[in-house]
Each structure stands twice: as C-alpha cells, then as structure tokens.
Amino acid sequence: MIKYTLQRILYMFLVFMIITFMSFILIRMLPLPMLPPEDPHNIQVLRRREALGYNEPYLVQFWLFLKNIVTKWDWGLSETRLAYGQDVWQIFVGKLPATMIVNLYSIIWSIPVGVALGVIAALKKNTWVDYFLSTATMVVISVPSFVYAFLVQYIFCFKLHWFPFLMKGGTDYFSWDMFVSVIPPVLSLSFGVIAGFCRTTRAELTEVLTSEFMLLARTKGLTKAQATVRHALRNCFVVIVPGIFGEFIGILGGSLIIEGIFAVPGVGRLTLDAITALDYNIFMLSTCFYTAIGLAASLVVDISYGFIDPRIRMGSKK
C-alpha cells in the first residue's frame, strides 16, 4: 500500500508538471492586450514587458518561473490591473478562506441531506415519495447552480429579506453574521450536490437492499433499520465517498460563478479575472492550485477505497 501510494504520488507529480508546463506555454501564447495607437504610455508598457522577459523564449521564462517557486516560493507579482505590484501568493492565500468556507459549508450540509434523501427514496422505492424525490432530483441536476443563485437571491434576500444580498466583508469567517451571509451561496451550491448524492445513494442502496446478504442479515434477526445502517449503507459508501471528493472539486468549479453573484471574495473570481486580464502569475497559481487539488483528491479517493471496504487492496499484485 505504501509503495502504491508513493508510486501514485510520483505519477501525480509528473502529471502536475505536465499540466503546469502546458498551461504556462498556452497562456503565454495568448496575445497581450493591444496598445492604443500613439498612446504616450506605450513606451513604458513596452519597456516593462521587455524587462519582465515577455519577449524571452518560453522555456527560459518557464525555467525562471520554476526556479523562483522552488528556491524562494516566489510565485511572482501581478503585472495587470487585477493587483498590480502585489505578491500573487499573498493575494491567493488571502482569498482562499472565503472560497473554502463556502465550499466546506456546502459539502457539510449537502452530504447528509443528500444521503438521507437517497436513503428515504430507496426505502420507499416505487412509492410517491420515491417518484417525487427522483423527479425532483432530475430537475435539480439539470439546472446549473447559478440559476439557483439568482432564485435564492431574489426570493430569500430581496423578497423575504432573510439574508443579506452579499457575503459579509472581513475575515471573521466563523462569526454568526458571516455564517448567515454565506447561507445564500451555500444553498445555491448545494442544490445540485444534494440531488447528486440523493440519486447515487438511492441507486446503490436499492441494489444493495435486494442483495442476498441483506436477507441473511434480516434472517439473523436484525431489524430493517439495523440491517440497512450496518450493512447496506456501508456498502453504498464505497461509491458515495469517492463522490464526496468529486463533488468538492465540482463545487470549486461551480463556485467560480456563484462567487461573482454573491460577491464572495474568493479564488474563483480571481481565476476568472486573471484569465480575462491575462495576468500570467495569478493564472498560473490558480491553475496549479486547482490541478493539485484535483490530483490529490483522486489519490485520496483511491486510497480511501481500502479503508471503506477492506476487501479492496490497492497496488496488490496477488
């Protein structure tokens, strides 16, 4: 298992480097913003571009980029209107908590609700409860999260005045005011996740509940609830747990737009803005972050199989 894990980490690192290299080259290949003709400021812009090495070969630029990260953990400075002159690492780290808090709340709230609804649907299979939940799940999954964002904002913030329109400013991430203010974005992100877990749990549990070992469990004298919780659900988790990590990555992606709607000062908006403004260094840091999270999540998923289901042993050659 350890050997397998180390091997996977090595592969992960290789994939990470390839993605980083490709992203670096591709973003640098995009044309820089055109300069207005006869603008006297052009001379300063061009001098600065030259000094920043934008006209050097890509490999030379990439080498320096890597060197600065490895030797000084220096991700460079922003050179665009986004955050001119500021250390991109500091900017990124400063914005990460807002994104993480919204996503974590969403996951924490969505998983139990989604699984619970899935269990109810499975246990009430082929009843109106199951039909209702299945239909609602399909509808919810089909609609992108930003649509819910507008609906949530309109209904709960504008019409009912239950929540503020925007996420609260400041860094008191665990204050009550902050908690209340993140409910709308968390809700918006959660609908799809809840529906996803509900559907997966229902499908898995329905199958497991009809298995022979469940019959055996009941025959042994376990109640339906005991059999479901102790045996059926545990089997389902082999599928659900990887889904949790998958959803986490999915939510990070989905929150790019949600962050804009609720003014969440997170890395999602920063990434979008970096692409628009062609801010090389912010874009590279964001890309590396998302790549690392994605790769790490897939590794954790693979390893987690072994803990959830002892029958699964990764890397075993026997």
Added chain:
Amino acid sequence: MKRTLAFLLALMMVVSVLAGCNPEKEPNETGDNGTEGTNAPGVEDGLPSVKEFDANAKYTYTTSAQTLPSGWNPHTYQTADDAVYFDYTTDSLYTLFFNDEVHPQEGREAFDGYVIVPSMAADYPVDVTESVKKDHPQFNIPESATSGYAWSVKLRDDLKWDDGTPITAQDFVDSLERVLRAELMNYRAADYYSGSYVVANAKNYGLAGFYDYDDNGKGAANDPNGDPAACAVQMSDLVKNEDGQYTYNGNLVFIGTNYSLAWTGGDTLPDLYDVYHDSYGMEMFDKEALDKLMEATDGHGTAVCNDENLELLKKIITYSEDWGETEANIPCYLLIVNHQYDADYSFDNVGLYVSGDNELTFVYPNALDGFYLMTYAMSTSYLVKTDLYDKSLSSSETAAGKVWTSTYGTGMDTSVSYGPYKVSEYQSGKLMHFTKNENWWGWKSDVYTYVDPDTNERYRMYQTTDVDIQSVPEAETRKQMFLSGQLMTYGLQSDDYDQYRSSEYYYTSPAETIFFLLFNGYTSMIEKREAADTFDKTKLDLQVQTLESFRRACAVSIDRDKMAATVSPARTGGYAFIGDTYIYDPETCAFYRDTDQAKMALVDFYSINLADYDNDLDKAVDAITGYDPVTAKAKFEEAYQEALDKGYITDSDNDGKSDQTVTMVYAMSGAVNDFYEKTAKFLNDSLNGAAAGTGFEGKINIDIYSSGDLGNSWSDAIRNGEYDTQLAGWSGAVLDPFSMADTWTDSDRSYWGNWWKAETIDLTIKIDGEDLTMSVRDWALCLNGTMKTVNGKDYNFGYGQTSVENRLTILAEIEKVMLTSYNCVPIMQDGSGFLLSQQVYYIVEDYNPMMGRGGIQYMKYNYSDADWADYVKSQGNTLSY
C-alpha cells in the same frame, strides 16, 4: 437654591466674558491660512455664515462597482476602476466648483458653470517667467518669452497627510522625481513628459539613458496611399558604420520590433503576429525570423539595423501575400535616433522646484495660462508620501534581468490620504470603506462651502461622512439592493427603462459620443464584391447606397428619438457631428452647440426656414427632428430613377419596382445580439416604411447576419469597403471640439478616407470680412494650429492665433461640409440613465460635462443613515421608484 442659581449665573457671565475676550480663531477657520479679516482667494465677501450639518449624524454614501480597485498607486494605475480611490482621498492645487454666491462668475447664473478655485494652493499662480529665465538657464525658456513659461504657487501651510504629518513643497518635488525615475518604468511617467502639459525637461529625466527616435514610417503611414516612398529616409540614404550598423546623417538607425510604430498603427511585430495567428489562424510573418529578430531586440524594443537584422525583417514582412508588403516597405519599420538621453541627467534640471517658503515653481516648455495651466499642467496627481513609497519598492529577477515594483497603494498600510476621506477598511475584490480624513484642511475652511440654490443657505461641501463601495458584479443584484435601500444609485439596464424612465428619481447623463449610420462609398470595392460568383446581381445591389439621393432619403427616414428609445434607451437622438456636451471655452464653460455658428450649421443642413420660427434660432434648432417622411419618399423616388439610369438596378417586369434589394451589410463587432437585431429591424422598418410607394418599396435590407463577429477589425472592414455600414460611435476631447475637425478630415483616421478626400474639396469661408478658400483638410489643419499659406499669405487659426468667433465659424462650416457629404448620418447621442436613491438629492439638476451634478461634494441627504434605515423598514424593506 438661590445661592446655587446666583453662582451659576455668575459662572455663565464669567465664561461669556472670557469667550468674548478671545479674539483668536483657529488658523484654518477662515480658510485663508490664518490671515484674519480676508476671505480665501475665490471666495466672495459678505456671505451668510456656514450652516453646519448635524455632527452626530452619519451620512454614508453607499455605492457599488463591478470591479473594485486593487491598487491605487498614482504612479502606476492604468484603469478608471483604480482612479475611483483618488476621487475621495486626494486634493489638487486648483479645483473646479460650481459658480455660486461663494464662488461667483461674472455674468452667469449660479450653478450654470464653474470657477477655478485654489485648493491646496494658497492663491492663484504668479507668473515668474522673467526671473526664472534669468536665474535658471537650464530650462531653456526662449529669450523672447516674457510670460507663461514659469509660475510660482504658494502652498497652504495647513496641508497634512492623514496621519497628521505636514505636506511640504519638497514632497511635491520628491514625488515628481519618483514618478519620472527611469528605472522604475512607471506607467504614469508619460503623463508628465508627453502631450501638451509637460514639465520642462521631464522627458530627459524620465527617459535617462534611452534613445529618442524619429519614426521613419510616419510619412508612409500618413500617406493616403500608404506609399513607402513617403518615408523620410530610404535605404539608399543609409550609411554603414564600422560596427556594421546603418546610420543616417551620422545618427544610428534601429529596427522597431517591440516598438509602437506609426506604420503598424501602434502595434508591435510580436503583437501583430499573435493577433493574426490566434484570432484568424493566419501566419502573417515568418515566425522563425521573427523569433530571431526578437532575440536581437534590446530593452528599447528595437534591434540594431544591420544587414543580418534587415534580412530577418525582409523575411518577416514578405512572408505572407496577405500582409502585402515587399522589400520596399523596410524603411517603414526603421527608427532614426535623433537624441540619446543622458543616463546621468540630473533631476535638478526638471521644471519643478522649491522656490521659497512652502512655494513651488513650475516651468513649462510652452507658454500656458488660465484653465489649462491650473487644471491640467499643474496637476499634482503624482504626489506620494515618499518615505512610505520608498519602503514599498522592491525589485525582482526576471527572464530579462531585473524589474522594479512598488506595493504603494495596494492596501491600508501602504496608502495615505490627503483628501476629504481616508480608507478605513479594505478587502481586495470585496469592499472599500472611507471615513472622514480629519486632517484634511477643507473640513475647517470656508473655501469648501456653497450656497444652496433652493434654501439660499450656506453649507459646507461633503455632507457625506462615510463612503462605502462594494463589489457587486451582477446588475440584477445591484437593482435589488437599490430597491432595498442599500445602494445610492442604480445604473439602468436596457430592460429597466420602460419601468423607470418616468420616475422622479431618474437622471440621464449625456456623453460625448455621437453614433453615426455609415454608408459605403468605395465604388471599386463594391464593384469587386458584386463581381464575386456568390453575389446574385439579379436579386441584390450594393451600388445604390453610393448615391447621394439615396443617402439623403435614408437620413430623413429615421425618427432618431424613437430609434434611441427602441434600441438603446439611455441614448437620445443625435443631429450633428458634435454633440451638446462639448465646451469650446473652458474658462467660461461655453458650449459649442449653444453658439450661433453651430446652430446655423444645423438650420442650413436641415433646410429649416428661420422665418417659420420668427427668426428665432433657438426655436428653429429645437424644432429639428431630422425625420421627414415626405422628403424621404421624394428622395427615394429620385434615387430609384438615378439608379435605373446608371444601371445599378433593373426593372425587368416594368412594375415600377427594383428587381434588386438594396443591401448594406452591417459590420458587426460582436455576435448577433438583441441590440443588433433591434437596430437592424428598426432601420429596415424605417427605411422600407419611408420607401413605401417608391421603386424601393420592400427592397432595402440592412443585413446583420452575413457579417459574423469582426471584433475590432470591423472599422478596417468599413474603411476597406468590405462591409457597408455600422452604427459607429465617434467622440473627441470634451474641451476641444476643434480637434474633431482634424479627425473627420484625416483620410487615415476617418471611415471614409478611401473614397472621400477632404484634400480635394474646396471650402470658402468669410473670415474677418474676407472670403478665404482652402481645401476642407487645410481648414481643419489650420484650425488646429498648422500654418497654411494662401495667395502668399500665412494663416493659422489655432488656439490663441485668431478670435474665438473665427474658430467657431470655421468649425461650424466644416461640420456642415461633413453633414452634407452624407458619408454618414448622425443618429444618436450616447448617454446613460440611472436612478438616485430617495435618501439623497442633487442640488443641481442639469448635467455639466465637467462637473456632472457635483458628485458627493454637493450631494445633500434627506435622511441620515439611522433615519433611512427606519424609513426603509417602514416601506416594507422594498422601495418604490
């Protein structure tokens, strides 16, 4: 009890006597640097005392921004988003106030213009040209000059940073030194050495160690045919030196590679390659040769002009036939060194120095005075707190060496204010909160006061105590927040106008841009397009649009106000080349469109009979709608006959109707959207409606679907005649409408330069009682300061060279020529509409291009924050507008 009362009474009397005995005032209270008995310059005597706002009440201006400033370093900021910070936290030597009883302007009604008032300056500038010329020869003031080149300004002695430390004259000098310092490569450095309001010798210091070049391609770029022979220097003029580098008259020659060349419209070679490669998939240049030439490029963005690099350049520009250049075009890329800036140039030679106790002297390379001197040339936006600035500087290693960066103005700890407000909270990308900067002198001065035109009471400016800016990217969210009383303004979206246009809280702000409907007159290109295999000449026609009669018919077929309301509700109908926001005399805030000359140009163009309006010019102009369906029908019929006669169209079945549909392909700058569809529909409905009963009935089509997304290249497509029309916007400097005549008549910049040459059209204008004839182009150049000789006599009608009346007459005549050329038809004037919160109101309803409606400086509150919260709650948390 009696004893207590008696004691209290006695105590009050003693206090009163003591108070009466104290004649001293705080130095700032009079606004005159502590000189009692006189008002500050620009402030009228004998005014009522200032009525103070409730000191305990809080008045917060809550606003939103799609993008919040992420940095506000005055030396490096590049966007208007960043500049928002400066609105609240900076001051200037001189500022503009509405003219009122406190700051009057002779001969004008209160609040219909503005006056220039000293702010950080203690008084108006003093001309010291003679003495500076004598004592400071390094500024090279011309011997003949007697005024306008050097000005001294005494600063107020109560200027402070927000931390309470004083601002001195030396701070201004040190700040200018930093913005110009060559190694810092500050974006804003160019503000002080390029353009009309530069500081003497600033360029020498700002570009120390760099070359100054003559762009050899300028001649070809300005040549109507783009002929490389028009370049000042040809290859045969060059001489190779012993290093192998070519020279001209002993001056080194370089190739502009990463340089903003006139020949390429300001683009660099790598940028051009990238744009064509990435946007159109075209390989315009030999990439390998370009990479090699870029390797040879230095920090100036140039490569040495030697045989090796010339060969690379030749390979690059002759690589693709689409680029269409030959070896003969090489001179267009050359830069001739005309000057090398001294690497050790001393800042002591730059035209800003401390000349006395808290006194600055500004020296300029040109004579300046009045409005432009005080509001532009004496701009001190470069002012920084230098100790903090220096701490914020750092350098980093790059692939090309080292580059300096400053973190000044990127957060609360790297910012400092010297204006009315200071940042009290900032979260990047989220919010900014400003509170009063108690160390700003203006809070205690009579200078920043005005007399309310409604109540006739005198108030202090800036009733606002706090400013709160939040990032709200989505318009729908902004609207809901506004209706919930959480934002002060809401910029209306297209869908909102129907609902809110009649609201009493609805305001419009006109903008400079006029939108024109363009016509294609490039006959050779039209013929070429019609000759294409894919073009069905039996059904379609492109040539009719070149007929003046057809264009005139189109011009009067469009109800402009209705069109604006339909396709772009924030805008209004446009009737002239110059909109009504342009000021021809900034000293007095006089509008061009209000002049008799400008009015007569419109009356003549729209064939208005003055007698029908009691010879009242204003009435006549007000009556202009530009919409005349009767004339339109007659002109369409005339155009139909003309088109038949010229063989542009046919009528094979003799039904009196054209066999062909007159088509104008709209050059789209984006994908088809609601605006384009509405525009095309309105235009087609209008034109076909007016053409009903004529040979063109149902036969006119503005085609938006054939274009595709041309992006920024739409204008080139129009210029080259590849596409026919656009609703194109055009604007100029709001304080200089005269410069627009230059743009209209410049073949390189106008849309119609390939088929309508202002150089070939004569125009006679009566100047000082004499008829004078020149080409329209020459008139435009002459109006903008170029000397022209007619019949052996020199003429220059530039600023300060002739009477304002003459300049207005010339401009109006040129405008009339442009209107009657029918290269395009003015349709709409740009503008924006917004709702203002019930919590506040403007004391001025009319919009002034320089002052707006006074901004938060003049904004008054109906409710304090606490009262507003109660009011909103009482309305069910949703307000009605």
